[in-house]
Amino acid sequence: MTAMDCREALLLISPHLDGALTMEEEAALAGHTGSCRACAAELALQEKLSAALREFGRLEAQAPPELCGLVMSRLRAERKTALARLPAAWRKALAAAAAVLLITCGTATGLKIAGGGKMIGLGTPAKVEGPGSPAGLINGGGPAGPSGEATAPGTGNAQEGNTPYDNGGNGPGSPLTAAGGPAGIEPGAEGTADAPPAGVSSVPAEGPRVLLSSGVKVTSTILKTAVEDLTEARAKAVALAAGAEASTQVFREQAGGRKIIVLRMAVAAGRAPDLIAGLYGIGNVIDRQDESRDITPLYNETLVQYNDLISRKNSAVDAEEQRRLEAQAMSYRQQLDAWEAEAGKRIITLWLESK
Amino acid sequence: MTDTRLLVKRAKNNDLAAFEELVRLYQDRVYALCLQLSGHRDDAQDLAQETFVRAYRALSGFRNEAEFGTWLHRIAVNVWLNFRRRNGREFQLSLDEPLRTADGGELLRGVAGTDGDPLRALEEKEMGELVRAALKDLSEEHRVVLVLREMEGYTYEEVSRLLGCSLGTVKSRLSRAREAIRFKIIELARKAGEDLPAGGEKR
Numbered sequence: 001m002t003a004m005d006c007r008e009a010l011l012l013i014s015p016h017l018d019g020a021l022t023m024e025e026e027a028a029l030a031g032h033t034g035s036c037r038a039c040a041a042e043l044a045l046q047e048k049l050s051a052a053l054r055e056f057g058r059l060e061a062q063a064p065p066e067l068c069g070l071v072m073s074r075l076r077a078e079r080k081t082a083l084a085r086l087p088a089a090w091r092k093a094l095a096a097a098a099a100v101l102l103i104t105c106g107t108a109t110g111l112k113i114a115g116g117g118k119m120i121g122l123g124t125p126a127k128v129e130g131p132g133s134p135a136g137l138i139n140g141g142g143p144a145g146p147s148g149e150a151t152a153p154g155t156g157n158a159q160e161g162n163t164p165y166d167n168g169g170n171g172p173g174s175p176l177t178a179a180g181g182p183a184g185i186e187p188g189a190e191g192t193a194d195a196p197p198a199g200v201s202s203v204p205a206e207g208p209r210v211l212l213s214s215g216v217k218v219t220s221t222i223l224k225t226a227v228e229d230l231t232e233a234r235a236k237a238v239a240l241a242a243g244a245e246a247s248t249q250v251f252r253e254q255a256g257g258r259k260i261i262v263l264r265m266a267v268a269a270g271r272a273p274d275l276i277a278g279l280y281g282i283g284n285v286i287d288r289q290d291e292s293r294d295i296t297p298l299y300n301e302t303l304v305q306y307n308d309l310i311s312r313k314n315s316a317v318d319a320e321e322q323r324r325l326e327a328q329a330m331s332y333r334q335q336l337d338a339w340e341a342e343a344g345k346r347i348i349t350l351w352l353e354s355k
Numbered sequence: 356m357t358d359t360r361l362l363v364k365r366a367k368n369n370d371l372a373a374f375e376e377l378v379r380l381y382q383d384r385v386y387a388l389c390l391q392l393s394g395h396r397d398d399a400q401d402l403a404q405e406t407f408v409r410a411y412r413a414l415s416g417f418r419n420e421a422e423f424g425t426w427l428h429r430i431a432v433n434v435w436l437n438f439r440r441r442n443g444r445e446f447q448l449s450l451d452e453p454l455r456t457a458d459g460g461e462l463l464r465g466v467a468g469t470d471g472d473p474l475r476a477l478e479e480k481e482m483g484e485l486v487r488a489a490l491k492d493l494s495e496e497h498r499v500v501l502v503l504r505e506m507e508g509y510t511y512e513e514v515s516r517l518l519g520c521s522l523g524t525v526k527s528r529l530s531r532a533r534e535a536i537r538f539k540i541i542e543l544a545r546k547a548g549e550d551l552p553a554g555g556e557k558r
Contacts, residue, residue, distance in 0.1 A: 011530065013530075013533070014533050015526065017533070018511065018529070020511065020526070045537060049533065049536060050505060052482050052483050053490075053501060053505035053506055054506065054508075055483065056486070056487065056505075056506050057505060057508060061383060061387035061390050062383055062386070063382035063383050063385070063386035063400075067382050067404060068375065068378045070404050071378050071404050071411075072371065072374075072378070074404070074408050075371060075408060076371065079369075238415055248415070249412055250415065251369065252369045
């Protein structure tokens, strides 16, 4: 082996630090640094840096005590949310216990505009506001609302005769419910580094957003299917969804003493027809509902409100007030994120029950 | 280990209590990585929270082929990358990186010796602070490989799986990242040296 020049030697430093050099390479590097002071200094410097970085790695970091609680609140809220999006008639079929959950967390994406310190999202109590108020937009984001009309939250249920549903305050832990993101939207499962960037909904980001002239459309299909074997059907459905690169959430519930499984899938629009066709093969489809909504006006309205909240937050002097506005703004932002993430996607809700 | 497997199995069946137990078991590890990547406690908490929420949703895809903690780390890295991307910070520092010309030929310009060694006089503690500051200042692709390799101790193979890139890319990125942090540190040390006369020889 001929003597190594500096360029070659320097290229070996990094793998040397990782212990990734062959014995020959190690020897050549040592030979060179033995006679070249510049490279020897560089090696020493890099070793020092590496040691400092490794030292950091050894520092213990303790998760903040509230982390676990926050995670679990979001997951519980999300679970309720998906169920809340089923058509009212189906929801009625769920066991009483589940129905109570549904009632307390509302029927659809409630949008209560700023002022009362309210959050938007599913924890918002139903309240019908006068025409022209933003509440008229309510329910626009709920892909699985009972009908295509813009009904105020609660009315769908009320028609079904679920009287306990009233305006009496927020559901339990409503700010956290809101924090769950109204749709529990998941852009791409883990591992997809280039998934649409809507995943980090809880990280404050106040980057500019623009008003949209059109195009925020939520299209959904709901399939109710009777199957021979729930577990098997579920596995098939999950596999089909994975094949179509859909992100899937699975919920196990009880309906009238019987087990049911609800899967919520978000799939690229182009792949939806094939996925739906595949899902038909799992069992007997008893019911199907399709709907599509352009939620652009709702999106824009929410955005305006969100921007307003941010500027109010920034000019607020009272820390308590600021926190309140921030939490409120956060819930708006999560709603916006959720819509963005699902724009252009088809939401498929698959209800599985055994024959 | 088997304990984790059992919990994962239960959590896959929507047993939230089992998942809660997993969160408790792994939260420090996940949080530590998020803190190293983001450099901010608040961001780290948000990232860790998002990581667990996503993990729960993706749980059906976890097949025990990786260790559960590593799988969580992989999600955390993705969450962080998405977060950076969405905030448009990704090119913030790569743009003025002096050493990242495309062919790599200029990779090592201004190399050792020419600028003396402003670090020689630094105490270990000062060095630690400089490294921390420099790390924050790196581009995301440089930082993530350094964090995974040096701080988390993952092998080349593991880093390549965590980042979804080839072994060759991992090696070259690490090499460039080490160059980059070296330059940042020299720069920071010089700045610090102007304000505070460093102890040692140059009094």
